[in-house]
Amino acid sequence: MGDTQDQDSLFPLSAAYPIDRAYDEMYDRGHGVRDHYGPLQSRISTLGAGELADRQRTLEQSFLLQGITFTVYGAGASTEQIIPTDLFPRIIPAAEWARIEAGLTQRLQALNLFLADIYGDQTILKDGVVPRDLVLGAPSYRREMQGLFVPHKAYANVCGSDLIRNEVGEFVVLEDNLRVPSGVSYMLANRDAAKRTFPGTYRSSGVRSVERYPDTLLATLKSLASDWRSNPQVVVLTPGVYNSAYYEHAYLARLMGAPLVEGRDLVVHDNLVYMRTTTGLKRVDVIYRRVDDDFIDPLTFRRDSSLGVAGLFNAYRAGNVVIANAPGTGVADDKAVYAYVPAIIRYYLGQDAILNNVETYLCREPDQLDHVLGNLDKLVVKAVGASGGYGMLVGPHASLQERAEFAQQLKADPANYIAQPTIQLSTAPCLIDGAIEPRHVDLRPFILCGEKIVVTPGALTRVALKRGSLVVNSSQGGGSKDTWVLSDPRAQAQESPA
Amino acid sequence: MMLARVADSLYWMGRYIERAEHVSRLSDVMLTASLDTSGDALLAARTVLGAVGETQIALEGKSAVDVAAALMLDRDDPGSVIVSLARARENARQVRDQITSETWERLNLLFLRITSPKAAKQFDQASLPFLHEVISDLFLFKGAVDTTMSHGEGWRFLMLGIYLERAQLIVRLLDVCFGEAAGGEPLNDHLAQMNLLRMACALEPYLRVYTADIQPKLIQEFLLFSEEFPRSIQFATARIEEHLKALASPGLDQGSSAPERLAGRLSARLRFADLEEMASQGAGSLLATVNQDCARIHEAIYGAYVDYSLEHHLPG
Numbered sequence: 001m002g003d004t005q006d007q008d009s010l011f012p013l014s015a016a017y018p019i020d021r022a023y024d025e026m027y028d029r030g031h032g033v034r035d036h037y038g039p040l041q042s043r044i045s046t047l048g049a050g051e052l053a054d055r056q057r058t059l060e061q062s063f064l065l066q067g068i069t070f071t072v073y074g075a076g077a078s079t080e081q082i083i084p085t086d087l088f089p090r091i092i093p094a095a096e097w098a099r100i101e102a103g104l105t106q107r108l109q110a111l112n113l114f115l116a117d118i119y120g121d122q123t124i125l126k127d128g129v130v131p132r133d134l135v136l137g138a139p140s141y142r143r144e145m146q147g148l149f150v151p152h153k154a155y156a157n158v159c160g161s162d163l164i165r166n167e168v169g170e171f172v173v174l175e176d177n178l179r180v181p182s183g184v185s186y187m188l189a190n191r192d193a194a195k196r197t198f199p200g201t202y203r204s205s206g207v208r209s210v211e212r213y214p215d216t217l218l219a220t221l222k223s224l225a226s227d228w229r230s231n232p233q234v235v236v237l238t239p240g241v242y243n244s245a246y247y248e249h250a251y252l253a254r255l256m257g258a259p260l261v262e263g264r265d266l267v268v269h270d271n272l273v274y275m276r277t278t279t280g281l282k283r284v285d286v287i288y289r290r291v292d293d294d295f296i297d298p299l300t301f302r303r304d305s306s307l308g309v310a311g312l313f314n315a316y317r318a319g320n321v322v323i324a325n326a327p328g329t330g331v332a333d334d335k336a337v338y339a340y341v342p343a344i345i346r347y348y349l350g351q352d353a354i355l356n357n358v359e360t361y362l363c364r365e366p367d368q369l370d371h372v373l374g375n376l377d378k379l380v381v382k383a384v385g386a387s388g389g390y391g392m393l394v395g396p397h398a399s400l401q402e403r404a405e406f407a408q409q410l411k412a413d414p415a416n417y418i419a420q421p422t423i424q425l426s427t428a429p430c431l432i433d434g435a436i437e438p439r440h441v442d443l444r445p446f447i448l449c450g451e452k453i454v455v456t457p458g459a460l461t462r463v464a465l466k467r468g469s470l471v472v473n474s475s476q477g478g479g480s481k482d483t484w485v486l487s488d489p490r491a492q493a494q495e496s497p498a
Numbered sequence: 499m500m501l502a503r504v505a506d507s508l509y510w511m512g513r514y515i516e517r518a519e520h521v522s523r524l525s526d527v528m529l530t531a532s533l534d535t536s537g538d539a540l541l542a543a544r545t546v547l548g549a550v551g552e553t554q555i556a557l558e559g560k561s562a563v564d565v566a567a568a569l570m571l572d573r574d575d576p577g578s579v580i581v582s583l584a585r586a587r588e589n590a591r592q593v594r595d596q597i598t599s600e601t602w603e604r605l606n607l608l609f610l611r612i613t614s615p616k617a618a619k620q621f622d623q624a625s626l627p628f629l630h631e632v633i634s635d636l637f638l639f640k641g642a643v644d645t646t647m648s649h650g651e652g653w654r655f656l657m658l659g660i661y662l663e664r665a666q667l668i669v670r671l672l673d674v675c676f677g678e679a680a681g682g683e684p685l686n687d688h689l690a691q692m693n694l695l696r697m698a699c700a701l702e703p704y705l706r707v708y709t710a711d712i713q714p715k716l717i718q719e720f721l722l723f724s725e726e727f728p729r730s731i732q733f734a735t736a737r738i739e740e741h742l743k744a745l746a747s748p749g750l751d752q753g754s755s756a757p758e759r760l761a762g763r764l765s766a767r768l769r770f771a772d773l774e775e776m777a778s779q780g781a782g783s784l785l786a787t788v789n790q791d792c793a794r795i796h797e798a799i800y801g802a803y804v805d806y807s808l809e810h811h812l813p814g
Contacts, residue, residue: 066599067591067606241592250594260595265501269812276502278651278803279747280811 008048010436013429017438022424023169024438025090036093036486043201044088049434056087056431059193068189070244070474083186084479086430089194090441090461091205094488100163100171100445101455103355106345108159108447111176111332113348115155119145119328129347130340134364138337138384140179140330142293144300149319150326151224154449157324158217158288160184160460163355163443165426172356172423174442176333176341178325180290183460183480184213184446185248188255190482191458207484210458213446214255217288220450224322225285232285234258235275237266239291239307244475249290258288268311271318286322287312293327301327335384335418336362358423364415372419373410376403379419381410394470396422425470428481430463440464442472443483459483504596505655506804507589512659514586515605518579519636520667521550525566525579526629527696532562534689541690548674549667549697553577567621570629571612579632583609598646604639608632654741658799661741662792665734668698668721669789676714677782684714684780691717703727718781723768731788735765738795745803757798764791 010016019027026037033041044052060082063069069080092100117124118135125132135141160181162174191210195202218234225232238249240262253260259275267274267281274281289296295305300313315321331337339360342353361368361379372379376395383391393406410417427438445459462472463479472478524546532539539562547557547565554575555568572578587609590602611617612632621628640660647653675685675694685691691712695701698721707724708716724730742758767787776784 064610065603065607067594067602236595241588246591247594250591254595259501259504261501262503265503267808276808277499278502278505278655278745279499280806281808281813282499 008050009045010049010052011045013436016435017429019438020424020427021167022438022440023165023167023426025165025426025428025441036091039201039205040089040091040198043198044436052087052431053434055197059085059087059197062193062196063189066189068185068247070247083474084463084465085186085190085193086439086463086479086481087194087197088429088431088436089198089482089484090428090443091484091486092443094486096171097457097485098488099354101457103171103173103353104161104445104447104455105453106349106351106354107161107173107176107341108156108449108453110345110348111178111341112153112155112449114344115326115329115332116150116153117348118331119148119150119155124344124347127347129343130337134336134340135331138331138334140293140328140334142328142331144313144317145326145328148317151227151322152451154224154451155326156329156332157220157224157326157449159447159449160444161447163445164358164423165443166358166423169426170356171443172358173341174358175335176338177444178329178333180292180325181444181446182245182248182290183444183462184456185251186480187446187456187458187460187483188213188251190460190480194482194484202484205484206487206489208457208487210456213456214252216448216454216456217252218256218258220448220454221286221288221322221324223450224324228319229285233283234286234288235261235266235284237261237263237287237289237291237296239263239295243290245290252288263291263306263308266309266312268309268315271311271315271320273309273312273315273321284321286324288324293330296323296327335382336364336415339418358420361419363410363417363419368419369410369414372417373407376407378422380422381406381417381419384416384418394422397470422470425464425472428461428463430465430481432465432467437467439467440470440472441481457485459485500596500651502804502806504593504652506800507592508596508652508655509659509799511586511589511593512656512661513663514582514589514659515636515639516660516663517667518582518586519633520664521569521577521579521582522629522632522636523699524549524697525569526626526633527693529562529566529625529629530696531689531693538687538689538693541687542693545671545674545685545690545694545697548679549671550577551670563625566625566629567618570621570632571618580612583612593652596652598642600642600646601639604635604642608635608639611635651745654745655803658738658741661734661737662796664729665731665738666789666792668729668731668734669785669792671697672718672721672781673785673789676718676780677785686714688712698729700727700729715777718776719773722781722784723771723773732765732768735761735768739765742795742799755798755801757795757802760791760795760798764788764795767791 019029026034028034063082063085069082114124124130125135156178158181160177160183163171164174165171187210221234222232236249236253236258238246238260250260261275265275267276273284275284291307294302296308297313298305298308299310316323339362342357345351345353361372363369363372379395381393425440425442428441429436430439441461441463443459443461446456448454461481461483463481464470464472465479466477528542528546531542543557543562543565547553547555555565568575570579573580575581587605590597590605594602643656673679685694692701695704695717700721704720720727721730723732725732727733739758739761742761746758771784
């Protein structure tokens with residue numbers, strides 16, 4: 001039955017599936033199916049358009065039912081929407097993943113050493129490897145963190161880097177997210193859905209499991225306080241139900257078995273942090289905060305914040321509570337500091353970066369600014385402090401007028417901008433209105449760092465759902481799909497009994 | 499041990515669920531009554547609107563279907579089912595990490611169905627099946643609560659919400675028919691009395707005890723004092739007392755104002771109420787007392803578990 005092709009089969013695809021400049025995850029340039037996509041491709045080709053559309057619908061229904069939604073803020077009203085999810089998984093072979101894993105581990109190691117240094121002796125600044133004013137003048141630099149003890153010197157405990165695959169098929173790092181990266185719940189939900197959509201293919205492909213993420217996260221968080229508390233109380237701090245990532249906060253709390261608290265649930269007394277429970281106050285040891293630095297403590301940071309806890313930073317300074325990620329980690333994922341990451345890796349580890357950066361122009365340097373202004377039509381320009389696809393210009397897609405306006409902003413405040421060449425992100429097959437078409441994708445793996453660094457063998461693949469678009473952010477019409485990291489066939493052979 | 503805010507949300511989730519179920523059932527009985535003679539329908543509709551405390555819906559110039567549609571789907575009316583369900587779900591979302599996926603999905607499904615743009619049309623085309631489906635979905639929700647959630651602290655707060663709301667809703671229903679809210683015109687029509695039993699979901703259990711001998715005195719006796727019928731006030735009070743006793747921590751003696759003590763007193767009051775005296779003086783004063791006691795228990799729960807002052811709890 002599985003071998004007969006449906007009347008409405010969508011294969012062969014080659015005519016409907018243009019392969020352009022971008023690297024395609026499934027097809028090589030001659031429309032040959034890459035080996036690691038073989039089983040999935042042959043499974044899909046036995047299913048007709050109607051069957052695929054049914055599976056896609058079932059998938060979306062189940063997301064809606066589970067409440068896997070994010071909040072979209074429009075004019076006046078806000079609504080809950082599911083993040084559009086594509087049913088075809090994106091597949092990464094074992095050898096490629098091994099390089100990604102080594103590269104991410106190296107990178108986070110170096111960035112944590114960098115944070116410990118700039119909030120400590122600042123040798124890297126004294127040696128002139130990174131310009132002093134670039135670091136100390138960054139809005140994400142927190143003077144309050146200077147000289148504080150941080151367990152295991154692990155400043156960034158939860159990291160979600162953005163990787164992209166360029167035209168020649170090489171994975172490069174686009175951004176290090178060291179503040180409060182989100183999306184891991186979608187990785188887990190997508191996996192759940194993919195298992196139900198393609199159970200046979202999943203089983204036979206040797207996909208590495210991502211389901212350990214919540215307990216690895218809990219172990220990482222506990223390891224931050226285990227030196228001074230025997231069974232540390234971990235909580236997840238959320239801005240509340242109106243935050244766009246609330247689903248994820250509740251999801252992680254539920255899977256870790258940790259209370260999901262809001263600022264109003266916490267009280268600081270004598271530099272100790274407590275939560276208000278039905279049986280009185282209970283001591284809190286580790287706060288996995290999903291609230292930005294600015295909002296965690298109105299006494300230390302933004303005074304108008306009602307999301308945080310008054311006095312929390314003092315309790316942290318006194319060493320009575322751990323905040324993860326540590327305040328001030330944002331300075332290491334600053335878009336301008338990013339350009340120096342290869343130098344940072346060389347400085348602390350004496351190694352070349354395993355994963356390359358995207359070529360980056362710092363507009364604070366006059367000669368680089370001139371180059372950027374002269375090539376606005378070819379470059380992507382980003383504001384250093386912004387994220388989520390806001391405050392950026394995609395040169396090739398912008399009108400003449402938009403570029404002229406942006407050039408004015410650039411000249412007015414050059415230090416606030418960086419520029420990168422537009423990279424054709426790789427494409428992967430997606431089901432779009434009943435047809436299989438290529439769409440650009442990126443890759444967000446999740447890395448945990450407590451006593452040791454653990455890279456989860458999986459990722460969130462974000463998809464730019466508009467044809468030709470390179471913007472994958474969910475706030476800008478992006479979707480996602482499951483990511484299958486395949487286990488090494490040799491390692492598998494060793495594991496199986498003789 | 500759980501967060502005070504979480505206990506609060508679970509409690510209100512229970513209250514709104516119970517309210518949604520009650521109003522759906524009232525609508526159902528009213529619509530069914532409207533299939534018969536018009537006099538019954540009007541009486542049933544009056545009883546219903548009297549029994550739904552918060553509503554702003556007026557009866558004038560409306561058919562039973564219009565009133566039921568508003569009770570179910572009017573987003574601007576604080577007493578409507580759609581508003582209760584939206585609030586129940588909002589509370590569930592606040593404590594999404596504390597309730598099981600099975601429980602959440604039941605409620606979310608119902609919420610998505612009743613807020614869908616198609617709901618008004620579906621109600622229009624098949625009102626009674628629509629109501630039955632909402633009520634069965636709420637039964638399924640309660641079943642999921644009972645069979646998938648741990649019967650610990652969080653569950654008890656949810657059940658407290660359900661039973662306190664139920665006690666007050668039944669008090670109000672009886673008051674509209676026999677008490678002060680009846681305005682000296684107690685319900686004496688046979689069909690109307692049957693409908694009252696239906697509104698309390700009590701007709702069949704009543705018939706088993708008293709046979710088809712339907713009398714106001716017996717109806718009140720059953721809905722107030724039955725120890726076995728889950729919607730009687732006595733039954734609800736006994737559960738409230740049970741849950742509060744289980745929640746009370748031995749170290750913290752709150753004296754006579756403790757919620758479990760208040761619940762115990764209400765339970766005793768009902769157990770020793772004088773039926774003959776009530777029959778001669780009417781149920782009004784007892785119903786008012788029960789209602790006041792419920793309100794006091796509600797406040798005491800807040801004082802003990804949610805909104806307590808920090809002074810007594812800070813170390814040294």
